[in-house]
Amino acid sequence: MRIMAIQKGDFIKLNYTGRFEDGRVFDTTDEELAKKEEIFNPRGLYGGDVVIVGAGHTIEGLDEDLEGKEAGYSGTVSIPPEKAFGPTDAKLIETVSITKLPDRNVHPGMPVEIDGRRGVVSRVIGRRVTIDFNSPLAGKTVTYEYTIEKLLEEDVEKVQGLLALYTGIRDMEVEIADDAAKINVPTGLTFNQRWLMAKNRVASELFKYAGLKEIQFIEKLTAEAEVPAPAEPEVEAEPASEEEPSESQE
Template sequence: MAIQKGDFITLNYTGKFEDGRIFDTTDEELAKKEDIFNPHGLYGGDIVIVGAGHTIEGLDEDLEGKEVGYSGNVVIPPEKAFGPGNPKLVETISITKLKDRNVHPGLPVEVDGRRGVISRVIGRRVTVDFNSPLAGKTVTYEYTIEKVIETAVEKIQGLLALYTGLRDLEVETADGVAKIYIPTGLTFNQRWLMAKNRVASELFKYADLKEVQFIEKITAESETLIPAEPEAKAEEESKAEAESETEESSEPEV
């Protein structure tokens, strides 16, 4: 059966620049070989919802109509990949703003907390491109559609892995209700706090659920069972309040 929008699929892929350099892959060994391995990343295939924007637009569109087991590649222009470069993010600055004065085109630099790459050097001034390294690039994705996910539990676990980086979280489903057991540490994760409403929304839309329950799960092994000492906690709160007052007092008057 052909892949269509709304399908949950397992997708393996490798993304390359036009010169053949690899910038992303679900193949762990290849990532290590190309020196782009992320120890916190998930390898072995991503579970994505076709048409939900979980991959770049050009790849997402190319998935539709393919069969399970399909392997191929697609060339994607910047406007359907990572977007065009923004000329406003290309700035010319004095070399004195750089820690390393031995500059040359292609050198990664950090200026006022922003990361960029030097594109040109003219005398004592340098042009720095603060765009994402992927912006404005035509890219090629080689990919394989491994399978379509059918069960509700696998769909939920796959979506959670995509948003949290954690595989096989405990999930129960019955009568259109999903109970998702969240480790205590995750409840304080900023990424998760921003993503959980989207996870629920996508499960309602694509997994035919009518209710999603996020349940905090605490076990005897949880490090968070040990509360902060009252005095230490009070000291931290006092410090936080003092820092807040300092920041407010330092704001310029209008």
């Protein structure tokens, strides 16, 4: 293993726990802690995420703190809203008529949904209701306790780790030779909308950070195949831009 400071572009395996200032846990890679704090997601992946330092796979403040550390490092970092989940946006706090709500028996702290937008009631005065549509994490200083478990050196590990981050499926079949990768896509992902949006981004990051020159996503369908339900990925897919490299597909 390379013994030197972590730098941008490195693939690392990261374990972490995110807390609010009052100590409440809102995110963790520790399955037992997630269950204890009642935030366990049965479709989530636990045991650590593979991330690329500097690629935006974690919030900005944590991403910056990873640089310069070494594999095996454990530490804690306090992150202000500006480098965490953003400040509270006053434009997303709206006052509406109570008649717009399906349930008119509302109270402060109650989650509501209007026209597909989710928010939390912050105030009720007569027939007027003030709703905060900001993310529950917006405007909050958070603390991350983290451990850099490993610096990944093997290309197959890098590809599998990145795939798990985006798909929620670990240990996908990957073959690499002469800077070209063949990735066998599980049947359950073939028509998964999240995967269809994510795979160009996965390819783009592997071209940029793993030095690959060609990627083949191999999708095979059989009449007898069962369709597994993938875990929820850690990274939300974004539509690929026209400038992103394209991948070949068999």
